[in-house]
Amino acid sequence: MKIEQVELRRLHVPLKAPFETSFGRFTFRDCILVGVSSEGETGYAESVAMPTPYYNEEMTDTVIYLLKHFLIPQLVGQHIDKPEQTAELFASVRRNYMAISALEGAVWDLLCKAQGISLSAALGGTRSEIDVGVSIGIESSVDHVLRNVTRFLEEGYKKIKVKIKPGFDIELIDAIRTRFGADVPLMADANSAYTLEHIPLLKQLDQYGLMMIEQPLAHDDIVDHATLQRELSTPICLDESIHSVEDARKAIELGSCRIINLKIGRVGGLTHTKNIHDLCARHGIPVWCGGMFEMGVGRAHNIAIASMPNFTIPGDTSTSKRHFEEDIVEPAVDFSKPGTLAVPTKPGIGYDLNRKAVEKYTVSKEIFKP
Known part of the structure; x- marks a missing residue:
């Protein structure tokens, strides 16, 4: 499949109650939703980076930067037949695993949907x-x-x-x-x-x-x-x-x-x-x-x-x-x-997007094509 488009959305979703660990207190989820599209199908994944660099060195802003300037340009226009190819494509990138994971996960979902099999x-x-x-x-x-x-x-x-x-x-x-x-x-x-x-x-x-x-x-x-x-x-x-x-x-x-x-x-x-x-x-x-x-x-x-x-x-x-x-x-x-x-048995991740909620919590959106 030729990767035709990648969409990045940044979402701010409030938590029901604050959550505290030894490295911080959080009141909302700062989420990057990634959509990778080909032949009328879209696969989805999200970045798990936090807004602060306390769990590891990555944070939401650095993930967005890596995706926009390094990872997405390497992916769009590529022909991907197996999800493992995505990991190989980004093998030269040091660390930045949360950024890589968000894009790679969306490709897994996309290919599973195209093949009619569950991600599991x-x-x-x-x-x-x-x-x-x-x-x-x-x-x-x-x-x-x-x-x-x-x-x-x-x-x-x-x-x-x-x-x-x-x-x-x-x-x-x-x-x-x-x-x-x-x-x-x-x-x-x-x-x-x-x-x-x-x-x-x-x-x-x-x-x-x-x-x-x-x-x-x-x-x-x-x-x-x-x-x-x-x-x-x-x-x-x-x-x-x-x-x-x-x-x-x-x-x-x-x-x-x-x-x-x-x-x-x-x-x-x-x-x-x-x-x-x-x-x-x-x-x-x-x-x-x-x-x-x-x-x-x-x-x-x-x-x-x-x-x-x-x-x-x-x-x-x-x-x-x-x-x-x-x-x-x-x-x-x-x-x-x-x-x-x-464990869902439907193709891909097995869940549909709640598009109304996605739009409600979106604070920024960008689309990338070859």
Whole structure:
């Protein structure tokens, strides 16, 4: 297929409530929606970059710049028959994985629609439904978090992830275990808030039977995490440290983690996500799909990738209503049964655009042709 047009939209979508992590507080979703068109069909994806460069070096403005001045000019007019060709096309671009992922994901959706197959099937997905968990941000008090845990357990979520940071950690985890017991699937996400000096504190978490501690140390580290993992019985999960197959291979060989969180945007697209999934499967390292406040298009991509066989831990792809009053897809992403999302079987991502909502939240739009 010849890529005839690329459309970029920037959307500002308010969150139902502020969400805070150790690297920032967010009140709206700053989203880039990408549409890639050919022969009357359009594939969609979205960038997961944030408006600030605190999760990683990318942010919404830099993604737009890369797309406009480097990536889209390389893609428009090209004949693409396999989505993997897109990853090959951008192989010379250093990093900027969220920008690459947004464009590559739209090509995957486009080609799947043209071939009449679901994105899940194209990726090798084996599940008709996936279990999902929920991520709870840092709140003003432990009691506030406990109220959120109560609500999300009642809604049926299969895993509870709570954000922690020094001073908001042991007391929080202890309170959750005391209130809800040892059977609740519970994990802690540190977003790089700790150092090796915190080993005595982090070892205290071993007593709580956590599924994992996610990214406790520096965002670019795999060496110190290996030191920490040897001190802990709780599995370490790496997130921000893993950007490529090579990162994953080195982390596995060093013993830096026992679990890996895969985010499509962080590793440069669906092709690379699939390759890391396959590597981890060969080494017996389970993976799960993290969330980045995606709107419905991004959530649809997450659902498809999480249907692959080594995604054995519930991910963070919550329902649309978790963060938004209105989503940009229809139907909105919702449970097929408590804590479970159905994997679409329609061609491509399996959701239609809610065009009224897209127009409502669009703050800028550009169209690119050969």
